Amino acid sequence: MSTAIAPRHAAASAEPHAYFAGLGTLLRLGLRRERWGLAIWIGAISLTVAASFPTLAALYPDAASRQAIAGGIAATPAFSVITGPVESTTLGGLTAWRYGVLGGVAVALMALLVVIRRTRAEEESGRAELIASGAVGRIAPLAAALALAGAASCVIGILAALGGLAAGEPVSGSVLLGASLAGPGLVLAAVAGIAAQLVESSRAATGLAGGALAVMFALRAVGDTISGAGFVSWLSPLGWGQKLGAYGADRWPVLVLFAAATACGTWAAVRLCLRRDVGLGWWPARPGPAAGRRLGSPLALAWRQQRGTLAGWSIGFLVLGAMSGGMATDTEKLLAGNAKIIEIMRDLGGAGALTDVLLATMGTIGGLLAAAYGIAAMDRVSSEEATGRAEPVLATAVSRQRYIGAHLTFALAGSAWLLLLAGGVAGLTYAASGGGRAAFGDGLASLAVQYPAAAVLIAVSVALIGAAPRWTALAWAALGAALLLGQLGPLLQLPRAVMDVSPYTHIPQLPAAEVTWMPLATLAALAAALIAIGVAGFRRRDLRLR
Amino acid sequence: MTTESNPVIGMTDVVKTFGAVRALDGLDLSVRPGEVHGFLGPNGAGKSTAIRVLLGLLRADSGTATVLGGDPWHDAVALHRRLAYVPGDVSLWPNLTGGEAIDLIGALRGGLDAARRNTLLERFELDPRKKGRTYSKGNRQKVAIIAALASDVELLILDEPTTGLDPLMEAVFQDCIRSERERGRTVLLSSHILSEVEALCDRVSIIRAGAVVETGTLTELRHLTRTSIEADLERPVTDLAGTPGVHDVVVIGSRVRFSVDSDQLSTAIGALAGRGLRSLTSSPPTLEELFLRHYAPAGGAIAAGARR
Numbered sequence: 001m002s003t004a005i006a007p008r009h010a011a012a013s014a015e016p017h018a019y020f021a022g023l024g025t026l027l028r029l030g031l032r033r034e035r036w037g038l039a040i041w042i043g044a045i046s047l048t049v050a051a052s053f054p055t056l057a058a059l060y061p062d063a064a065s066r067q068a069i070a071g072g073i074a075a076t077p078a079f080s081v082i083t084g085p086v087e088s089t090t091l092g093g094l095t096a097w098r099y100g101v102l103g104g105v106a107v108a109l110m111a112l113l114v115v116i117r118r119t120r121a122e123e124e125s126g127r128a129e130l131i132a133s134g135a136v137g138r139i140a141p142l143a144a145a146l147a148l149a150g151a152a153s154c155v156i157g158i159l160a161a162l163g164g165l166a167a168g169e170p171v172s173g174s175v176l177l178g179a180s181l182a183g184p185g186l187v188l189a190a191v192a193g194i195a196a197q198l199v200e201s202s203r204a205a206t207g208l209a210g211g212a213l214a215v216m217f218a219l220r221a222v223g224d225t226i227s228g229a230g231f232v233s234w235l236s237p238l239g240w241g242q243k244l245g246a247y248g249a250d251r252w253p254v255l256v257l258f259a260a261a262t263a264c265g266t267w268a269a270v271r272l273c274l275r276r277d278v279g280l281g282w283w284p285a286r287p288g289p290a291a292g293r294r295l296g297s298p299l300a301l302a303w304r305q306q307r308g309t310l311a312g313w314s315i316g317f318l319v320l321g322a323m324s325g326g327m328a329t330d331t332e333k334l335l336a337g338n339a340k341i342i343e344i345m346r347d348l349g350g351a352g353a354l355t356d357v358l359l360a361t362m363g364t365i366g367g368l369l370a371a372a373y374g375i376a377a378m379d380r381v382s383s384e385e386a387t388g389r390a391e392p393v394l395a396t397a398v399s400r401q402r403y404i405g406a407h408l409t410f411a412l413a414g415s416a417w418l419l420l421l422a423g424g425v426a427g428l429t430y431a432a433s434g435g436g437r438a439a440f441g442d443g444l445a446s447l448a449v450q451y452p453a454a455a456v457l458i459a460v461s462v463a464l465i466g467a468a469p470r471w472t473a474l475a476w477a478a479l480g481a482a483l484l485l486g487q488l489g490p491l492l493q494l495p496r497a498v499m500d501v502s503p504y505t506h507i508p509q510l511p512a513a514e515v516t517w518m519p520l521a522t523l524a525a526l527a528a529a530l531i532a533i534g535v536a537g538f539r540r541r542d543l544r545l546r
Numbered sequence: 547m548t549t550e551s552n553p554v555i556g557m558t559d560v561v562k563t564f565g566a567v568r569a570l571d572g573l574d575l576s577v578r579p580g581e582v583h584g585f586l587g588p589n590g591a592g593k594s595t596a597i598r599v600l601l602g603l604l605r606a607d608s609g610t611a612t613v614l615g616g617d618p619w620h621d622a623v624a625l626h627r628r629l630a631y632v633p634g635d636v637s638l639w640p641n642l643t644g645g646e647a648i649d650l651i652g653a654l655r656g657g658l659d660a661a662r663r664n665t666l667l668e669r670f671e672l673d674p675r676k677k678g679r680t681y682s683k684g685n686r687q688k689v690a691i692i693a694a695l696a697s698d699v700e701l702l703i704l705d706e707p708t709t710g711l712d713p714l715m716e717a718v719f720q721d722c723i724r725s726e727r728e729r730g731r732t733v734l735l736s737s738h739i740l741s742e743v744e745a746l747c748d749r750v751s752i753i754r755a756g757a758v759v760e761t762g763t764l765t766e767l768r769h770l771t772r773t774s775i776e777a778d779l780e781r782p783v784t785d786l787a788g789t790p791g792v793h794d795v796v797v798i799g800s801r802v803r804f805s806v807d808s809d810q811l812s813t814a815i816g817a818l819a820g821r822g823l824r825s826l827t828s829s830p831p832t833l834e835e836l837f838l839r840h841y842a843p844a845g846g847a848i849a850a851g852a853r854r
Contacts, residue, residue: 124640124679201640201679287675292646296653304642388637392690395601395631396654399623543603545594 019274022136026144030118038152041110046156049103049181050163052095057167066094073097081221081323088248092169096177096246099160103181104241105217107156108188111149112209115192118145121202123279132278142196142273146189146266153185164247173247180241183258187237188213190265197272200281207312237261298398298406306377306410313373313418317366321422324362325429325443328355355435356512359426359446364504366422367450368483370415374458375475377411381465382472385544400539404465408531411458416451423447442511449510452523453503457482459530466537469544552615554579554701554732555600560609562595562756569595571756572609577734577749582727584747585736588841592756593736594634597705600734601631614701627656630694634706634736636686638678644689645674651693663696669718684710695722702726702733708742720745740833752840759840764833771831771839772805775814780822789817800824 031038060066070086086097119142122128128141137143157178164174188209195208216236223233224242233239237258244254276282295301381404384390394403427443435442461475468474485494485502499505503526506519555577562570569592577583587593598604600613602622611618616625638647645667652658667674670688681689687710694702702723708716716739723733723746737743743750744764751761760767772793778801786802787795791810796803806814808831818826 203641285677285680287673288643288646288677290643290645290674292642292649292653295642295646295650298654301639301650305639388633388635389639391598391603391633392631392636392651392693393654394603394622395626395633396651397623397627397656398654540605542605543598545598545603 019137019139020143021140022131022134023140023143023147026131026136026140027147030144030148034114034118034148038110038114038148041106042152042156042159045103045106045110045181046159046163049095049099049160049177050166052099053091053163053167053169056094056098057091060091060094063089066090069094080224084220084224084242087242087245090169090247091167092164092173092177092247095164096173096180096248100177100180100241100246101217101220101238103156103160104184104238105213107153107181107185108213108216108238109210110156111153111185111189112192112195112213113206114149114152115145115189116196116202116205116209118148119193120196120199120205124200124202126279129278139270139273142193142269146193146269149189149192150186150262153182153189156185157182169247172250172252176244176246176250176252179255179258180244180246183241183244183255184216184237186258186262187265190262190269193269194265194272197269197276198282200279200283200285203308298393298403299409301393302380302406302410305380306407306414309376310373310410310414310417313369313414314421317369317418317422318425320362320366320369321425321443321447322429324359324366324422324446325426325431325435325439326433327362328359328426328430328439328443329433329435356442357509359430359442360509360512362426363423363446363450363510364486364507366419366447367454367504367507368479368486370419370450371454371457371479371482373418374411374415374454375461375479377414378407378458378461378465378475379472381407381538382469385469388545390543391545394543401535404462404535404538408462408535411462412455415454415458419447419451419454420444438511445510445515449515449520450504450507452520452527453482453507455527456503456523456530459527459534462534463530463537464534466534466539466541468537469541552579553577553612554614555583555734556610556612557596557600558610560596560599560611561607562592562599562604563607569756570599570606570609573753573756574758574761575751576761577732579732580727580730581748582723582733582735582746584743584750585734585753586738586740586743586750586837587736587753591753593753594705595756596753597631597703597734597736600703601626628699629701629703630655630697630699632687632690632694632702632704632707634709636690638681638686638689640677640679642678643675644672644678644681644685647678647689648674648693648696651690652697655697655699657698658693658696659698663692666692666696666722669722670715682710684712684715687711688715691719691722695726700731702731704733705736706738707735708737708739716742740837744833752837754840760836767836768831769808771836772807773811773831774803774805774829775818776801776803776827776829777818778824778826779818780824783818783821786814786817789814 060069066089070089073080073083073086082102083097084101087093088096119128122131122141131141132138159178160181161174161178164177165171191212192205192209195205195212196202199205199208216238219236220233220239220242223230223236223239226232233242240254240257243251245251272282295304381390384393390403394400423444423446425443426447427440430443431439457475457479460478461472464472464475482502482504485499486504503523506523508514508516508519553576555575557573557575560570560573561568571592573592573596575585575596585593585596595604599606599611600618602618602620602625605619613625614628618625638644642650648663649658652663670692672685672688672692676685678686678689687707691707694704708719711719720742723735726733733746735743735747747764749761749763750767751758752767753759780800782800783795783797783802786792786804789810790813791807792814793805793807802818804814815826
């Protein structure tokens with residue numbers, strides 16, 4: 001009998017619980033490091049969704065108006081691309097339509113960024129090695145990152161559901177709305193966990209996971225817009241969020257898809273993690289060129305550092321332009337075919353005016369995004385300084401002005417390029433789909449006119465880098481304030497003086513409005529002055545050293 | 547060109563504060579043309595701060611600093627064409643290869659000697675095709691060293707350049723610095739590796755708490771400290787403690803051990819000779835003792851000097 005007992009040394013040498021040793025400490029560390037970032041993500045997303053209930057209630061007080069808007073959306077493919085179809089015309093249903101997909105994308109983005117930052121970025125910095133040398137299980141850092149991102153996603157879902165309940169909407173719909181937000185977060189956390197195992201650089205891992213998210217968005221968009229391709233939506237976790245049918249069909253079984261995808265993804269990430277070396281990826285890094293003959297100036301270095309980012313943003317602006325032009329066309333088609341909507345729109349100011357307002361709105365979004373690109377480009381100066389990479393460059397024959405000027409060139413020229421690109425594409429799309437003779441000019445102008453406002457926000461970041469280097473994050477706060485003022489200002493009927501703080505308030509709403517040169521010139525002068533302050537400050541101050 | 551009367555690096559009474567912290571507290575430093583000048587001091591003494599003032603990366607609060615006859619803050623760009631710098635903690639661009647980083651830094655300084663670059667790559671056994679993020683600390687250090695040595699400059703400013711290098715590479719580095727000196731270049735070498743300083747440096751400055759406490763050739767500095775003597779005598783000593791310059795006398799039977807100020811050495815040996823000297827061991831002060839004497843907190847200076 002005793003001979004039948006098999007030895008179990010192999011199992012004993014890898015006690016399963018040891019994989020997770022130190023998990024609690026790592027969770028606390030992650031929470032400590034991410035607390036502000038997570039608080040902002042959670043607050044911004046859940047507040048936006050929760051606030052949508054009262055906002056929509058004010059905009060569409062009765063069932064008839066909600067039916068009308070739903071009918072309009074259904075007839076406008078460009079809307080379907082972004083937000084998907086309307087599943088239910090109740091107040092909750094409209095909220096689920098408006099934020100189901102976009103909110104899911106935002107939560108997924110948060111989750112993937114947190115996971116990469118807590119895993120691959122830590123390995124890249126060498127901190128993970130210090131951690132791994134302690135009594136820490138092999139997969140504990142990954143598990144802590146996934147748990148943190150998953151918990152944050154769930155908190156957003158819960159808060160959004162509470163927002164629905166507070167607005168008096170049904171319980172099951174509210175829970176499913178929350179699930180449609182949290183679900184993509186859980187899945188993308190697992191996807192980012194896999195990406196972090198595959199490649200050695202955190203940038204590449206972010207790109208990989210972000211690419212997966214983009215594919216999911218595209219699959220869902222195809223399924224929602226192309227008739228007969230509806231099944232494609234079922235391939236995307238973002239599509240599952242819609243298929244839950246919050247406040248409408250309330251399809252609870254769809255939750256299983258989220259659970260299964262999260263479990264499979266997590267399992268795959270863990271398997272990969274257990275079989276690889278700390279600091280290395282599954283795909284080994286390739287050797288690069290042995291010499292850098294083309295790298296001979298700060299501008300060439302900045303180009304090398306910025307080109308990938310600029311290429312990514314260019315794709316985004318291409319899509320933005322196509323959507324803007326496409327929607328403008330669709331609005332006109334929609335108005336031609338739907339008598340009821342025409343009636344409503346005539347009340348608002350006529351068919352042409354609606355298209356113009358739509359172009360102007362897309363223009364403002366483009367202007368804000370162009371500023372975001374520019375501020376991110378300027379952030380390079382701060383990060384190069386903080387990592388000590390600016391020091392050897394400034395110890396050569398490169399002046400401070402030339403150094404900051406190289407990145408400033410990319411921030412200013414890059415944002416101009418992005419706006420012109422999106423504007424050009426918007427104009428072409430609008431004109432090609434029958435927008436009339438002025439269509440190209442209208443599309444281009446709606447985006448290009450935003451440049452002075454974007455330049456002011458970029459100049460704010462330049463001024464901060466030069467004059468107040470500890471406070472460079474305030475440039476992002478300024479962008480956030482401009483965004484909030486633009487979105488909430490008219491809704492809350494804020495006084496003119498408050499609205500005027502945002503540079504975007506001063507931009508003429510082309511093509512709906514006339515071109516007024518004075519505010520544009522004033523904004524340009526303000527941007528120039530802020531840049532002068534920043535460059536002079538950067539020249540005069542001590543370099544911030546490690 | 548700088549002449550003998552004009553130092554390549556001159557710092558007089560330089561003060562630099564960071565908030566409440568006085569990183570440089572009246573620092574004086576003078577580096578002569580063509581010399582390899584050692585810059586020693588404990589962690590946090592202000593070595594890197596002083597070097598960054600010399601590079602115009604930090605602006606001194608008061609005092610004067612000159613590099614190659616110019617003002618390091620105002621003439622930064624012009625001066626940087628004539629000097630090369632190796633930081634103590636090299637951080638590279640993660641997506642640039644080592645070869646690209648070397649060429650970039652060289653090009654920004656005004657060009658580097660391609661043949662020398664390739665020779666140095668071979669001598670330091672560095673693979674230039676790897677990405678910055680994959681290099682170890684020692685290899686990152688090599689990238690900065692090669693970029694500095696391959697350029698045609700008058701002055702090299704090296705801030706603990708060899709931390710992370712293995713002994714073999716350390717030897718290669720020392721060879722390179724020697725040939726730099728032969729070519730007439732001036733070197734400011736901040737270091738913790740005393741054997742490196744002893745092997746390379748013509749003169750040394752010791753910095754402590756933001757001020758230079760000692761400067762001179764190694765011989766001069768040795769002169770300032772004590773020699774340890776151990777002797778075996780026929781007739782035991784009784785009154786050695788009274789001899790000028792003699793300290794810490796320990797007598798065990800016929801053997802005596804003490805330390806003596808270097809300028810009183812002959813007097814002390816004379817006193818021993820009259821007592822039938824059987825054997826004598828004299829240990830000159832090592833740089834380490836010199837170092838410890840200045841590094842140790844005020845009260846501990848004597849104890850450190852009396853070791854061995």
